[in-house]
Amino acid sequence: ETWETDVLVIGGGGAGLSAAINAAQQGAEVILIEKGSVLGGNTLMAGAAYNAVDPEAQENLMILSRAQKDALDGYLALNPTDPKLKFDVYPEWEAVLTELKGEINAFYSRNAGKAAGVDMPGFDSVALHMWNMYTGGLRELTDGSWIAPNVVLARQLAANALDAFVWMGEAGLEASYGLDAQYGTTVGTGTVLGAMWPRTHTFMSGAQRIPQLEKVAIDNGVTVFTETSGIELLTDASGRVIGAKAENVVDGTQITINTSKGVVLATGGYCANPVMVKEYDKYWGEDLSDRTLSTNMGTNRGDGIVMAQTIGADVTGMEIAQMMPSSSPVKGTMTDGIWADAAEQIWIDSSGKRFVDEYAERDVLAKASLALENGIFYIIYAGRGNVGNPNELLQGTDYNERVAGMVEGGHIWYGKTLAELAEATKTPAAGVAPAFTEEQLRATIEQYNSYVAAQHDDDFDKAVIAGAIDLDYVDANDDVGITISPRKASLHHTMGGVVIDTDTRVLNGNGEVIPGLWAAGEVTGGIHGGNRLGGNAITDIFVFGRIAGLNAAAGN
Ligand code: ADP
Known part of the structure; x- marks a missing residue:
């Protein structure tokens, strides 16, 4: 089969959908192909946090x-x-x-x-957002070299974040101003108010966002094909990208898609391809196996990076992939466990002892946990037993059902009392049975409570904290329980990818533009250096997706 269009977008996550919407709004005819059976990619699973410096709102809302x-x-x-x-x-x-x-x-x-x-x-300011990206993303690699965000791309992200947020609202997406959250440094679970500046806006959860984006794309005339995988980029004699070969993944039909303007690559990262992560890795070393699990959709295997490399594109930042520490040891996904803020949980090893500062950055947490036996650690979470921490998980009250479901599914342990909880850990959950004793757990929790009282964590020498667990309250109240969830770090976000300029044009190894090819989202590299800040991923895909759509529609 042969299809004709102005712009082809490969990949139907947030970056691809926003590129397609903007290209169509500029009057281009747009086809979007998605390998999976549903649109969304990682964007479907991502949270709602959207970092954008917003001086007017921040000046009024913040002291x-x-x-x-x-x-x-x-x-x-x-x-x-x-x-x-x-x-x-x-x-x-x-x-x-x-x-x-x-x-x-x-x-x-x-x-x-x-x-x-x-x-x-x-x-707050663009320079401060950039500075947070620099200090948060600066990392030393195993060969002694360094990695940091590309300053020009970091500025493009920070300076256009608010505009892109407003644009999404105008395009028909429901975005809300909720400068309540303070992401911006990566923190243990990604749900923590771990950073210093409230610049996080709320922009629907992934599950709400993707259907809305799809609707807006279709309303703007974008033609969407799922179960259609981009395989190869086509170039003319001058090297300009003039389309792509694709395949229907269900029946194997081969499709040639000719474009008058060019192709936007938005195929996401490659965390579902641990062999590829390992091939480039200069960070995790032996902690990374080619069977390491991932939080990602199985289709995020780096196809776009390979397709672009085949026609000469350069890559950058491939040496580090971000790991999500609190993932399921069985599936790698961020499910099948109960956890919350760093301030509401205690992380222990199989001997019942704390092994890391729960507030540390994701890579620090992941490294510490991967050094444990089988890389498995345990999160103690007490829900309403947490002192002074009415947790949002517990509001809306399906919390107890969620816990029950997870216990029944064999994912976590639960006890109405600490003794019951300890007893439960003799039976395997997620394939492990640490058989904690009540004494072990009590000693760790009581020590932690004493740190909270003294406002100093002696184990990791830092000021603290909230998160004491009132064991008497837990033991005395039948409707208040305590859980332990086994967790293991898994691959979460690849910061590396194809090299782009601020117009999202893909560059070759000599730093020259490959005409007719733009890229946006996790498929690109260099923006975040060695560590992406929480709340910057959604900003990245909409800022750069929007720019890619604009330029692709113009054909330059
Ligand atoms: P981003 O956040 O950069 O938009 P996502 O992970 O949300 O990235 O989306 C990337 C999408 O690209 C996923 O839905 C994935 O299935 C899709 N994809 C990956 N490889 C291909 C391919 N070869 N052809 C078409 N779609 C692809």
């Missing part, structure tokens, strides 16, 4: 806390010659720090005489 003021003063005090800043390797980031310092000084002058935590308004 600058003392901790934030300390952080701002800390940035002002940074000395560019400090080797930790790595400006010897990344001199282009020094200008961002200078810009940030200028903004902070101007902010202080504007608010002279006001007190932090009382009447000083909120502060």
Whole structure:
């Protein structure tokens, strides 16, 4: 079969759908092909967090806390010659720090005489968002080299985040201003208020978002084919991309799709292809096996990266794949367990002892857990037994049913009392039976409670915390229980991928544009360096997907 169109989008996750919508809005004829039987990819499973600096809203909604003021003063005090800043390797980031310092000084002058935590308004800026990306994404690799976000792409993300958010609203998607959450550093579970700045907007959960995007795409005239896999990019004699070969994955029909403008690659990452992750890995080393599980859709195998490489595209940042620590040891997915904020859970090893600071970044948590026997660790979560932490999981009250379902499914252990819980752990869940004793669990929890009381975690030498578990309350109240969920890190997000410029044009190994080819979303590399911040993934796919659609429709 042969199809004709202006723009072909390969991949039907958030990046592909937003590229298709924008290209169609510009008047292009658009075909989108998706390998899976449903649209959505990882975007379907992703949360609703969307980071966007929004000075007007933030200035009105926020009072600058003392901790934030300390952080701002800390940035002002940074000395560019400090080797930790790595400006010897990344001199282009020094200008961002200078810009940030200028903004902070101007902010202080504007608010002279006001007190932090009382009447000083909120502060945020594109430079600060970028700076968080830099310090959060800077990582050393096993060969001693370094990896960091590409400063130009980081600016493109941070500077266009709010516009893209507003655009989605105008395109018909329900997005809401909820500057309540503070993502922005990666934290244990991704659900934690772990970062310093409330710049996270709420933009529907994945399950709500994808059907809406699909509807908006179809309303704008995009033709969508699922179960259709892109296989090969077609080029003309000049090297311009002029279409692609595809295959119907159900009946094997071969399809040639000719494009008058070109192709947008939006095939996502390659976490469902651990062999590929391992091939490039310079971070996890032996902790990564070619059977490591993934939180991803099975179709996210890096097809787009390979297709682009075949016609000369360059790749970057492939050395690190992000692992999600709190995944199912059986499936690799972020399901079949009960966990919540870092401030509401205790992580233990098979001897019942804490082994990591629960607030650490995802890669730190994953590394610490993978060093344990079989890489398995256990999350203690007490729900309403948590002191001073009315958890949102428990509101709406299907919590007890969820717990019951997970116990029945053999995924977790539950006890109305600590003794009952310990007894339960003798029976395997998720294939393991640590047989904790009540004494072990009690000792760990009581020690943790003492740290909370003293506001200092002696095990990991840091200030704390919330999250004491009131064992007397748990033991005394039949309707209040406590759970343990076995967990194991699994592959979650690949930061590496094809090299793009700020117009999402794909570049070859000489840094030259491959005409007729754009890429957006997880298939691209360089934006996040070695570690993507929580709340930046959805921003990434909509900012760059939208740009890709615009440029593809124009054909340049
Ligand atoms: P992003 O967040 O970058 O949009 P997603 O993971 O959400 O990435 O979406 C990528 C989509 O691309 C997935 O739905 C995946 O099934 C699809 N995909 C992967 N490889 C191909 C391919 N060869 N042809 C068509 N679609 C593909």
